[in-house]
Amino acid sequence: MSTADHEVRTARAYLSRVAEPPAPALATLVTHVGPVLAAHLVRSGEVPPEVGKETDARRLVHQPEHDLAAAAAAGARLVVPEDDEWPAWPLAAFDLATARGLVAPLALWVRGRQPLSELVERAVAVVGARAATAYGETMAAEIGHGLAGRGITVVSGAAYGIDGAAHRGALAAEGTTLAALACGIDLSYPAGHTRLLDQIAATGAVISEYPPGSVAARHRFLVRNRLIAGLTEGTVVVEAGVRSGSRNTAATARALGRVVMAVPGPVTSAMSVGCHALIRDEAALLVGRVEEVVESVGRLGLDLADEPEAARRHTDDLDPETLRVHEALPQRGGRSAEEVAFESGVPLNRVRALLPTLELSGHAERCDEGWRCPRRPRAPSTRPSSDAVLRPTRAPPHPPG
Template sequence: MVTQEQRLACAYLIKVAEPPAPALRRFVVAHGVVAAAAAVRVGDVPESVEAETSARRHIDTAAEDLAVAKRAGARLVTPEDEDWPAWPLLPLTNAAARGLKWASPPLGLWVRGTAPLAEALQRAVSIVGARAATSYGEHVATEMGYGLASRGMTVVSGAAYGIDGAAHKGALNATGSTVAVLACGIDRAYPAGHTALIDRIAAQGLVITEYSPGTTPARHRFLVRNRIIAALGSGTVVVEAGQRSGARNTAASAAALGRVLMVVPGPVTSAMSMGCHDLLREGLATSVGSVAEVIESVGLFGEDLAPKPETTPRPTDGLDSEALRIHEALEPREAHPAERIAEVSGVPLSKVRAVLPALELTGLANRCESGWRRTPPTPT
């Protein structure tokens, strides 16, 4: 059970510190959220925490933030809640422990939607990509969102125009689960043109953010937000990305966090695929072209193997190279004696005499009075 005091303390700290706040988070873990908030309020904290909290520690809108969130249909989930996604966020916790400050986990998450958060994130794949996506990229993102959601995976993305929106829509169309991670307050919809989409995501899945209600989106917040998208998916699929893009930032985060990084290849003539191809050339990412390949890439080794695409078998598939040469040397319209077949194929006569009856048995050759001819393939 999380007390109201704890929740208020968490809301206060989230408002005070601009994420990521590694020193404050360590301080909270060490002293508990209530004591940490009290210390921050009066400035009785180590220097590193002071640097993260001094600018706003006099602002306490915790009660108001909780009320605003409630009106927006949202709640605050804290690390003390049973619903806290500790397992999906573990790569951030571990990376922060290794000293990667940018990877520090959020102090809490504002959550809009009724689904349990930790459960929704149990089997999740992140799909990210360019806002200025091509119709090819949006098509692939929609198909992947749909296919992954249909197979019980939660599709995590950032609600942006282009690839993000297409991935969410695909999951929604499959009546599956999808989570949008915002870079602004839970009471905001950004981009404004995706207000209806974000409402649909909240109704069917979840909208989450580490930013206090009222926080405006700013460029650095998107980059900070991306670490959460990169962490929450067992793997991240980059569908399209320019050479300098937020999607590449998410990709780099996923790779640094040890998550599976996948890219969808595209035409080399398309600027929107250049970021994907760069990641392939740098050896950072696996190429994926289908939902089955994504599931295989993030799945457990040996399970979830993508089915090998079926190829049409040929009647000559089982033949060894000499039998193939004998078969090729036969003509469909004119029969020839074995001696001639040996000459044309270059296979010794004794072998030709042994193989021809075998070809006849499998329906590939015909014996007639003047010799042997090839059986024309039966139409399928």
């Protein structure tokens, strides 16, 4: 695996420190002249005004070696686009979205042993409200577990609530998970998730585009969210209030051409309002099972979810006319073919032809009074029907009077 040389890495470490992301003008400059010359120009102040606006406040802070050492002390490294492990393929979507203010990171601080590009080769974001309900956390953990168990990296933001549950679900499946932070790689935010972040880094990765020591701030959460959306094939919003950072992640995912999914919940739950709005107003895909998530982001139909299993009734194979004849059979006593024809509205000659067929398939039996419905249906279904309209009675119901 080839890696960038020290000069390039140092230049990008410096740029990571001086510009608050996203810095579109600086990104353009780096694309045009390369990171080493860009760093030199920024430091000397010889840049176009737009780049100056993004870099003037901190351009004299030249401490790349110090930052790289601080990262190393925290077990992290700086991954740059010149490295083989740079996730170039997923981040390429940003090139098409620059007009919408979506800019790829200049570099990523990474804690974790595996090459970053391999980690996100197949990855899905699972995000949601911090003030999640028990339902939401259960769903997040289940989806995180199911994705990770299928070899898909679960990407989230390490926040309390949905994010944490998704990471934990993935860890419980001994799968891979990745947390993107809105603070420096050497800090733990939220503090209560310090141990969780250590666990994530031990098998997956914790990443950040902020230099060591940067504190979490509101605008950084929104900026960070674009990484979660950008590094994944799709984003699942598990729970979200009316106005939620997760909806921002979802909007970014859509802008980057990624699949946006949302888990429904009770409409009486404030924490599902955001998910329902995504489905209703923004055409997010409704997902309720991990198979549906996998299908939604699946390639070339290789991962089609099975239809939920429906209970089969023993009359399922009957055509409508035969079904009407069957339904005209009494459970007690018996009816003549003429009575069955009258009751069902099916012509007598058809009834006379159908009754023996129904007898053969176990749907009708002869008795002293004529024909009736057998006491035991041929093939009872193996699981209870979830159909509600017709469960209690399988024969024609008899109203009073």
